[in-house]
Amino acid sequence: MEIRNRLFPYPVLCLDNDDYVDSSFDVKCTVKEELANLVLDFEFVLSENEELKWLIREGLAEFVIHIECTYTAFRTIVKTSGTSITYRIPKSKVNVEITLVGAIVAAKKISAFRSKHLNEDYQDEDISFERGAILAYSNMPRIFVTKNYEELAGDNAFFTIIRRVKTEQNEHNPVAYDINGPKIKILVDEEIYDEYARYRNNGNMEALTGTLLVMPAVIYMVETLRYEGTDKFKSLYWYQKISKACKLQSVDFEEDLLFSDSKAAVEIAQDLLKLPINRAFEGLARVIEE
Amino acid sequence: MKLYIMKQSAVDYLKENMRTYYINYYRKTDNDWIYELFDYDPFELFMEVPEFKLAPYMEKKGEMDLQNCKIMYTNLMRISESQASDERLWAGLCNSTFYKYCRMRWDYQSKKLKNPDADADAIISRFFFKGTYRSGFYRNTLAKCWWVGHGTYQEIHGNKFELLDALGADDLSTKMTDLFYSNTFASNPTIIKGICKGWKLFTDRGIKLTTREYFRPALQYMNALGGGILLDMLDEDEIKEIFVDYISQLYNKDKGETVFVKTDDSYDDIEDEEDIEVENADIIFMQGNNDAEEVEEKPVQEFGVGIKAVGASQKKDLKEARILNKVMGKPKEIACGCSVILHIVEDDRDVKYDVPKEKNGQDWYAIYNQMLGKSIGESFRMRIKTYIVKDISW
Numbered sequence: 001m002e003i004r005n006r007l008f009p010y011p012v013l014c015l016d017n018d019d020y021v022d023s024s025f026d027v028k029c030t031v032k033e034e035l036a037n038l039v040l041d042f043e044f045v046l047s048e049n050e051e052l053k054w055l056i057r058e059g060l061a062e063f064v065i066h067i068e069c070t071y072t073a074f075r076t077i078v079k080t081s082g083t084s085i086t087y088r089i090p091k092s093k094v095n096v097e098i099t100l101v102g103a104i105v106a107a108k109k110i111s112a113f114r115s116k117h118l119n120e121d122y123q124d125e126d127i128s129f130e131r132g133a134i135l136a137y138s139n140m141p142r143i144f145v146t147k148n149y150e151e152l153a154g155d156n157a158f159f160t161i162i163r164r165v166k167t168e169q170n171e172h173n174p175v176a177y178d179i180n181g182p183k184i185k186i187l188v189d190e191e192i193y194d195e196y197a198r199y200r201n202n203g204n205m206e207a208l209t210g211t212l213l214v215m216p217a218v219i220y221m222v223e224t225l226r227y228e229g230t231d232k233f234k235s236l237y238w239y240q241k242i243s244k245a246c247k248l249q250s251v252d253f254e255e256d257l258l259f260s261d262s263k264a265a266v267e268i269a270q271d272l273l274k275l276p277i278n279r280a281f282e283g284l285a286r287v288i289e290e
Numbered sequence: 291m292k293l294y295i296m297k298q299s300a301v302d303y304l305k306e307n308m309r310t311y312y313i314n315y316y317r318k319t320d321n322d323w324i325y326e327l328f329d330y331d332p333f334e335l336f337m338e339v340p341e342f343k344l345a346p347y348m349e350k351k352g353e354m355d356l357q358n359c360k361i362m363y364t365n366l367m368r369i370s371e372s373q374a375s376d377e378r379l380w381a382g383l384c385n386s387t388f389y390k391y392c393r394m395r396w397d398y399q400s401k402k403l404k405n406p407d408a409d410a411d412a413i414i415s416r417f418f419f420k421g422t423y424r425s426g427f428y429r430n431t432l433a434k435c436w437w438v439g440h441g442t443y444q445e446i447h448g449n450k451f452e453l454l455d456a457l458g459a460d461d462l463s464t465k466m467t468d469l470f471y472s473n474t475f476a477s478n479p480t481i482i483k484g485i486c487k488g489w490k491l492f493t494d495r496g497i498k499l500t501t502r503e504y505f506r507p508a509l510q511y512m513n514a515l516g517g518g519i520l521l522d523m524l525d526e527d528e529i530k531e532i533f534v535d536y537i538s539q540l541y542n543k544d545k546g547e548t549v550f551v552k553t554d555d556s557y558d559d560i561e562d563e564e565d566i567e568v569e570n571a572d573i574i575f576m577q578g579n580n581d582a583e584e585v586e587e588k589p590v591q592e593f594g595v596g597i598k599a600v601g602a603s604q605k606k607d608l609k610e611a612r613i614l615n616k617v618m619g620k621p622k623e624i625a626c627g628c629s630v631i632l633h634i635v636e637d638d639r640d641v642k643y644d645v646p647k648e649k650n651g652q653d654w655y656a657i658y659n660q661m662l663g664k665s666i667g668e669s670f671r672m673r674i675k676t677y678i679v680k681d682i683s684w
Contacts, residue, residue, distance in 0.1 A: 001474070006517060066522060068477065071423040072371040073437065073470075075477035077522045092370035096423065105520050131528075132519030160299060165307040183298070187306060197329075 001068050001075075002099050002139045010129060011122050013049065013104070013136035023049040023117040025136040027065070027102025031143055037088040038143070040067075044083045044102060051115035052104055052135060056081055060108050061135055066101040069094040069145075071235075079107075091145070097235035100140040106133040144240055158238035159184040159214055163193035175213065177220045182237035186217050204286045207279035215276055218269035225258055226265070242272060291341045293366075295382035300324075300332035304385075305418055312410040315417070316398050321389040333386050336379065339365060344391050352462035354395070355435065360451050362432060363439025374440070377419040377426060380433040384417040392417060392431045428471035438466050441482055453483060456490035461501040468506050473513055478522050484529025485509070491534055491614060494647045495627040495684070497541070504537050511536045534614075542619070614684035621682050623665045630661060631681040635669075640680060 003014075011019035024047045032039040044063045046052060055061035065078045065087065072095050078087045089098070106129040113127040129135065160183045164173065175192070178185040188196065196213065199205035225233060233239045246253040257268045270276065304311060304324070314323050324332060342365040345357035373379060384392045393399060396416060403409060411420065419426025419433075427433040442453040449455065457465050469485065470476045476485075492499055499505065512521065512532065521529065611629060624630055627647040633640050643661070646653045660670045661679070669678040 009518060064520065064523065066520065068474065070474055070477070072375045073424065073441065073477040074371060075474065075522070077520070079523075092372050095372040095375050103520065105523050107523070130519055132521065132523040134518075134520055160302050162299075162302045162306045165310045167310060183302075185302060185306075 001066050001101055002142075003101055003134075003137050004139075008134065010127060010133060011118055012134060013052065014138065019119050019122070020049065020115070020117045021119055023047060023052075025049075025052075025102075025104065025138055027100075027138045027140055029100060029102075029140050029143075034088070036092070037090055038094070038098075038145075040065075040087045040089065040100075040143075042078075042085050042087070042102065046083075046104070046136070049115065049117050051113070051117070055106075055110065055113075055135070056104065060106065060110050061104050062107045064103045064105045066103065067098060068100075069096070069098045071096040074098075079105075094145050096145055096237075098143040098145065100143065102138045102140055103134050104136040106131055106135060142235070144235055157183070158241040159186060159217060161186045161188060161193065161196060161213060163188060163190055166190055175216065177217045179221050179224055179233065179236075179238070184217050184221060184238050186213050188213070204283040204290075207276050207283045210273060211276040211280040215266075215269050215273055218272055219265045222258065222265040222268050230254060230258070245272075291387065292338050293336045293379075293383060294333035294386040295336045295376075295378040296385055297330075297332055297334055298378055300328060301378060301381045301418060303327070304381075305414055308410040308414055309406055312406070312413045313403070315393060315413050316401060316403065316409075319390065319393070319399070321385055324385055324389075333382055336382065337368070339368070344388065347394055350459060351395075352459035355462050355466075356454060356459045358432075358435040359439040359442070359454055362435040363443055366436060369436070371440070374433065374436055375423050375427060377430075380427065380430045381418045383432050384430065388432060395431055425471070428467065434466060438470060441470060441476065441479070442486065444483075453486035456486040456493070458489075458493055464501045465505055468501065468509055473509055475512065475516055475521050480524075480526050481521055481529050484524075484526045485512075485533050487526070488530040488533035488537070491530075492537065495614070496625065499537065499541070504540055507540060508533055508536045611684045621684060623663050624661050624679065624682055626662075627684065629683050630679060632661070632677040633680045635676040635678060637675070 003016075005016075013020045013023060013025045024045075026045045028043045028045065030041045032041070042065055046056075052061065056063065059081065062079045062081055063083070063085070065085070066075075067078065067087070067089070068075045072093060074089075074093050078085055109131050110129040110133075113129060118127075162185055164187050166189070171189075173189055176187040178187065196209055199209055221238075230239070243253045246257065251257065257263060257271065263271075304327075311323075311327075342361060344361055345354045348354040369379070396412075414420045415426075415429045416431045419430055427437050438454065439451070442451060442457070444450055444453065446452075457469075469482075475481050489499075489505065512529075515521065515532065524532075621628055624645065626645055626649055628645045630643045630645060631640050632643060643657070645658050645661070648654075649658075657672050657677075660672055661677070664670060664679050666679050666682060669676055671677075
């Protein structure tokens with residue numbers, strides 16, 4: 001769960017509105033990994049709001065972390081009246097991404113609430129909160145769970161080449177790409193696939209097939225991300241894999257490549273695939289010599 | 291029993307070309323044709339588990355699915371949530387070990403072909419994932435059963451699937467979709483418990499509620515409520531009360547009745563009252579009672595005001611009864627699950643009966659047959675006594 005564009009019938013302390021002035025709420029999270037668990041350390045920072053602090057001290061409200069992984073139907077809350085808490089999630093219970101929201105939530109019904117930090121629109125208002133009301137919130141950065149794709153079994157590449165069966169004898173379709181799944185799909189006609197299958201295990205032909213099939217897919221991916229943004233793709237396996245590979249070379253995939261004005265999509269694709277055109281010609285030369 | 295996953299390349303190929311191959315699911319009784327499509331083995335061994343069988347074919351698909359939820363989860367509990375969210379696992383099971391079963395579940399041996407796109411899409415939903423992860427696993431024939439079993443299973447003594455049983459087999463597929471697929475709050479076990487137990491409150495008392503008119507709107511209401519408050523903060527009883535409260539409003543509106551009574555009683559108050567009643571209950575046994583042989587050796591509670599209760603109520607039942615009285619109003623006539631106070635004219639005393647929820651069960655006595663359907667003020671004869679109905683409540 002992430003709280004976005006939500007209207008509340010009562011004042012809420014958050015970054016999205018000005019219900020409170022001169023007051024802020026934030027939650028910091030650090031993630032560590034153990035062999036079988038993700039260890040999440042949370043620290044709540046509630047500044048300049050004695051009234052909300054009083055509610056927590058009196059047990060009328062609590063600091064809450066809402067943890068959810070929609071990919072594995074995992075959802076829970078962690079509550080505390082202190083300013084920090086640690087929570088361990090077994091890795092087997094989560095996959096792909098975890099969303100986190102820190103909040104201050106009414107633990108009991110609260111009547112006649114007043115705060116000197118409330119926006120003047122709320123002055124003289126008789127404010128009450130039902131149990132469960134969200135008094136403050138802060139969306140935290142999502143945690144991406146980059147698991148070994150081979151948790152069950154299988155290959156490790158970030159793309160997959162799929163043969164499209166003809167429905168008519170003389171049907172010829174252009175190569176198509178789909179980046180919405182865990183892997184980037186490259187959809188090819190039967191003839192192309194059969195040729196690809198002939199050469200895929202030939203080391204000299206690898207870069208050539210890569211240039212012909214994978215490089216356009218990467219160009220397509222870069223252009224789509226530039227146009228649509230990265231948000232809906234970030235949790236996907238191929239994105240994580242590329243992002244991680246860039247990080248190993250001290251390159252930030254988004255800042256240094258994707259949204260860098262200085263590089264065209266075709267250049268980025270060549271960077272990511274380690275100059276496949278050059279290697280393709282080298283391979284081609286060896287094939288001809290042989 | 292060996293469980294196989296389907297290799298990703300095979301999953302991608304079959305899904306991409308389903309318009310060409312969907313017909314095989316209608317025609318081919320075994321999965322040899324899948325092997326013939328590839329120059330490699332499309333399946334890979336995942337794990338070995340003790341042999342188990344899924345539910346036999348039934349006309350009532352809800353009953354079949356309900357049994358399969360229990361069977362799948364009980365036998366494949368070792369699978370982690372992370373593994374169970376992987377399409378390759380369920381595509382593997384649906385297309386290898388349980389290929390014949392999945393065909394049979396959806397009647398593909400006799401199903402008529404309709405529209406190629408729709409037919410191919412249906413195969414993808416049922417034998418693979420349509421969409422990714424969550425949207426896929428609540429539609430796949432077997433994954434759905436595992437996940438619903440997982441969501442309703444409780445590590446308790448007795449019936450570990452009491453929540454699933456509470457949902458019931460009627461229209462189960464729609465309920466599964468409405469509850470688990472459409473609402474992410476269903477991932478919270480406390481919320482699931484509250485909802486399932488709330489639904490059970492009605493079904494236990496023979497109140498027939500349709501999924502479309504009651505279950506779905508109540509979930510939509512809870513979803514809307516979740517926009518203002520954090521539902522996860524509420525406990526099981528609070529969720530149950532919200533759910534029951536909303537359904538009873540719909541029910542009373544539909545019936546044109548004005549029996550809805552909203553009281554200000556808090557749950558704390560209810561808890562206190564129950565404690566007092568149970569503590570004060572002086573349990574005696576009506577040994578050798580000639581007047582009403584049907585209550586022989588049944589525990590009777592005496593509440594200190596001349597009323598004896600037959601069939602000592604559990605604390606939990608009293609709580610449920612209060613919720614029902616609060617939200618449903620009092621029943622107009624005696625039905626299964628009611629509490630009844632009868633006045634015995636000849637003895638000039640009152641006796642309280644808790645009519646069992648199920649008719650003709652182990653705790654069913656002849657006097658219950660006499661009193662069913664009677665309203666307050668009506669009387670009946672049992673042996674040599676006259677009983678007048680003084681009060682009826684849930």
